[in-house]
Amino acid sequence: xxxxxxxxxxxxxxxxxxxxxxxxxxxxxxxxxxxxxxxxxxxxxxxxxxxxxxxxxxxxxxxxxxxxxxxxxxxxxxxxxxxxxxxxxxxxxxxxxxxxxxxxxxxxxxxxxxxxxxxxxxxxxxxxxxxxxxxxxxxxxxxxxxxxxxxxxxxxxxxxxxxxxxxxxxxxxxxxxxxxxxxxxxxxxxxxxxxxxxxxxxxxxxxxxxxxxxxxxxxxxxxxxxxxxxxxxxxxxxxxxxxxxxxxxxxxxxxxxxxxxxxxxxxxxxxxxxxxxxxxxxxxxxxxxxxxxxxxxxxxxxxxxxxxxxxxxxxxxxxxxxxxxxxxxxxxxxxxxxxxxxxxxxxxxxxxxxxxxxxxx
Amino acid sequence: xxxxxxxxxxxxxxxxxxxxxxxxxxxxxxxxxxxxxxxxxxxxxxxxxxxxxxxxxxxxxxxxxxxxxxxxxxxxxxxxxxxxxxxxxxxxxxxxxxxxxxxxxxxxxxxxxxxxxxxxxxxxxxxxxxxxxxxxxxxxxxxxxxxxxxxxxxxxxxxxxxxxxxxxxxxxxxxxxxxxxxxxxxxxxxxxxxxxxxxxxxxxxxxxxxxxxxxxxxxxxxxxxxxxxxxxxxxxxxxxxxxxxxxxxxxxxxxxxxxxxxxxxxxxxxxxxxxxxxxxxxxxxxxxxxxxxxxxxxxxxxxxxxxxxxxxxxxxxxxxxxxxxxxxxxxxxxxxxxxxxxxxxxxxxxxxxxxxxxxxx
Numbered sequence: 001x002x003x004x005x006x007x008x009x010x011x012x013x014x015x016x017x018x019x020x021x022x023x024x025x026x027x028x029x030x031x032x033x034x035x036x037x038x039x040x041x042x043x044x045x046x047x048x049x050x051x052x053x054x055x056x057x058x059x060x061x062x063x064x065x066x067x068x069x070x071x072x073x074x075x076x077x078x079x080x081x082x083x084x085x086x087x088x089x090x091x092x093x094x095x096x097x098x099x100x101x102x103x104x105x106x107x108x109x110x111x112x113x114x115x116x117x118x119x120x121x122x123x124x125x126x127x128x129x130x131x132x133x134x135x136x137x138x139x140x141x142x143x144x145x146x147x148x149x150x151x152x153x154x155x156x157x158x159x160x161x162x163x164x165x166x167x168x169x170x171x172x173x174x175x176x177x178x179x180x181x182x183x184x185x186x187x188x189x190x191x192x193x194x195x196x197x198x199x200x201x202x203x204x205x206x207x208x209x210x211x212x213x214x215x216x217x218x219x220x221x222x223x224x225x226x227x228x229x230x231x232x233x234x235x236x237x238x239x240x241x242x243x244x245x246x247x248x249x250x251x252x253x254x255x256x257x258x259x260x261x262x263x264x265x266x267x268x269x270x271x272x273x274x275x276x277x278x279x280x281x282x283x284x285x286x287x288x289x290x291x292x293x294x295x296x297x298x299x300x301x302x303x304x305x306x307x308x309x310x311x312x313x314x315x316x317x318x319x320x321x322x323x324x325x326x327x328x329x330x331x332x333x334x335x336x337x338x339x340x341x342x343x344x345x346x347x348x349x350x351x352x353x354x355x356x357x358x359x360x361x
Numbered sequence: 362x363x364x365x366x367x368x369x370x371x372x373x374x375x376x377x378x379x380x381x382x383x384x385x386x387x388x389x390x391x392x393x394x395x396x397x398x399x400x401x402x403x404x405x406x407x408x409x410x411x412x413x414x415x416x417x418x419x420x421x422x423x424x425x426x427x428x429x430x431x432x433x434x435x436x437x438x439x440x441x442x443x444x445x446x447x448x449x450x451x452x453x454x455x456x457x458x459x460x461x462x463x464x465x466x467x468x469x470x471x472x473x474x475x476x477x478x479x480x481x482x483x484x485x486x487x488x489x490x491x492x493x494x495x496x497x498x499x500x501x502x503x504x505x506x507x508x509x510x511x512x513x514x515x516x517x518x519x520x521x522x523x524x525x526x527x528x529x530x531x532x533x534x535x536x537x538x539x540x541x542x543x544x545x546x547x548x549x550x551x552x553x554x555x556x557x558x559x560x561x562x563x564x565x566x567x568x569x570x571x572x573x574x575x576x577x578x579x580x581x582x583x584x585x586x587x588x589x590x591x592x593x594x595x596x597x598x599x600x601x602x603x604x605x606x607x608x609x610x611x612x613x614x615x616x617x618x619x620x621x622x623x624x625x626x627x628x629x630x631x632x633x634x635x636x637x638x639x640x641x642x643x644x645x646x647x648x649x650x651x652x653x654x655x656x657x658x659x660x661x662x663x664x665x666x667x668x669x670x671x672x673x674x675x676x677x678x679x680x681x682x683x684x685x686x687x688x689x690x691x692x693x694x695x696x697x698x699x700x701x702x703x704x705x706x707x708x709x710x711x712x713x714x715x716x717x718x719x720x721x722x
Binding site: 077080081084085088089091093094112115116117118119120141143146148149151152153154155156234319320322323324 | 438441442445446449450452454455473476477478479480481502504507509510512513514515516517595680681683684685
């Protein structure tokens with residue numbers, strides 16, 4: 001068993017990473033408090049994994065299930081309410097445990113529901129997509145989207161434990177697999193040059209979905225995220241580097257309509273934009289961007305934004321980003337490969353001119 | 362200026378209590394961070410006070426307003442969304458300040474919105490009802506109701522400061538004034554026998570709405586609440602005593618439909634029920650209950666529950682209470698006048714028999 005720990009004082013928690021951890025009944029039950037469990041999943045994941053998870057739960061527990069519709073476009077306050085409805089219909093009390101079984105959308109919604117139900121109940125994560133395993137299940141960011149912006153409504157709420165089983169990725173569609181890899185290479189880019197080189201070296205293994213390589217990548221990604229989150233839980237400073245490519249990516253997602261581009265796909269294109277802007281600052285080279293683009297293209301990830309986004313659309317969506325502080329947009333760029341730099345003094349005219357070069361609208 | 366402090370480490374905050382504090386521009390602006398303010402009020406309070414509050418704000422601030430419909434029945438996730446809509450339409454960013462101007466419903470909803478908007482923004486409270494001034498604006502409980510239970514969805518989220526101006530109560534309807542007094546006498550009952558005697562002594566002054574007596578009562582109530590909250594912010598233990606009368610009261614509110622009974626009215630009847638049940642335990646006397654009932658009746662507060670609630674209705678609503686832990690109902694009773702006692706081993710049959718004596722359904 002590989003166990004990482006997210007160090008957050010009294011909110012510290014373990015991340016278990018191992019083949020078969022989903023069926024590790026003793027470990028799972030050890031983290032359940034109270035006598036009730038609400039398993040929150042979606043209509044895609046539940047037919048594949050719900051029975052196995054429920055079979056791992058202590059038979060004396062009162063277990064309820066709620067299945068959400070699948071997809072980022074359903075990550076709304078309205079759908080969130082379905083979780084509260086089920087919890088109250090089945091009389092779940094303040095000592096219940098909410099268990100998220102699914103990808104990032106399920107985890108984010110289940111986490112916000114756990115943060116808000118009776119002002120906070122126990123919460124466990126079983127992420128079932130690569131993106132959720134390396135990113136969204138770790139760090140306590142939860143929430144839902146608003147038509148005017150992604151993740152605009154939510155809470156910082158840490159789980160009691162995260163259970164990552166790489167085996168569940170066997171059934172993950174190629175497009176979702178690739179979307180997860182975008183977040184994996186992000187860790188290399190922002191804070192771990194050795195990991196970045198290792199990822200480049202294993203490019204073909206990732207294309208082939210080699211399991212041992214993938215497991216190692218999950219571990220190193222979670223470890224990187226845990227380090228950053230431990231340093232800055234509520235994103236007062238360094239945690240912002242985790243958003244490399246995300247300001248651009250969120251604008252793409254919002255402008256195209258949630259669910260059209262996968263989050264990881266938008267981040268992939270967004271990271272390339274951030275890299276090119278870093279070249280403009282004289283910090284990294286065109287050759288380094290080309291090498292990044294080659295890796296992402298090998299994974300069939302997009303490396304440029306949709307051409308139909310006008311400069312005005314970019315500005316509108318980026319200024320609504322959570323990283324805007326008093327009208328100043330904070331961007332994460334690359335000081336070098338393996339080192340992020342937060343920039344909040346880029347003239348708006350320069351940014352708009354840069355965005356215009358990608359637009360034929 | 363009377364200043365109390367709620368001692369919660371890095372989440373500590375001041376409560377300012379004084380005539381005219383609403384127009385104390387320097388004090389108000391000192392607690393605003395960022396360059397944006399969203400004032401959240403309702404359609405009853407805004408015509409009376411919005412202009413005065415906005416005139417106190419630094420003219421360089423970008424101020425938005427959102428007016429919610431008035432009444433407990435509008436304390437829902439759907440209405441909460443109106444706050445997010447306005448904040449996003451006006452491009453409020455993570456450094457904005459949400460300012461609640463209104464009674465308990467406005468404060469609870471504005472607080473939950475502040476806790477959830479972009480995962481948490483600055484929050485100030487200007488409570489405009491007696492109940493909000495002595496109870497809901499202090500302590501960080503925020504949230505909305507669900508059709509199946511009161512305050513079932515919310516967060517613990519502390520404001521940065523609370524501004525209490527007793528003058529604003531001049532326009533408060535008698536029924537709302539009385540409802541606030543129910544929470545005032547609660548503090549005497551649960552933890553301050555000297556305050557209880559003082560309240561009894563000043564009974565006629567409260568009926569006459571004597572301002573000096575009322576100001577003193579607000580101060581002592583806030584001080585009592587601040588002490589309890591400082592000891593137990595997230596209601597792991599002693600904070601539960603603040604719920605005297607509330608388990609019964611919430612059941613009344615839910616069964617009658619939110620907005621039919623005022624919260625303080627339901628708490629008034631609930632406290633009498635708790636007191637009578639305390640007599641049954643041999644802890645207080647019938648004469649003490651009669652004295653409490655006389656005081657509440659002098660304020661025109663209800664002292665018995667609606668007769669049309671069946672024993673089954675009571676059980677159904679009380680078991681959905683947040684204070685139910687693994688099927689055991691925790692009740693706040695009175696060990697003596699001025700000392701609450703939390704009870705979780707009352708046989709359900711005894712409770713049901715007790716409730717049945719109040720029902721003609």
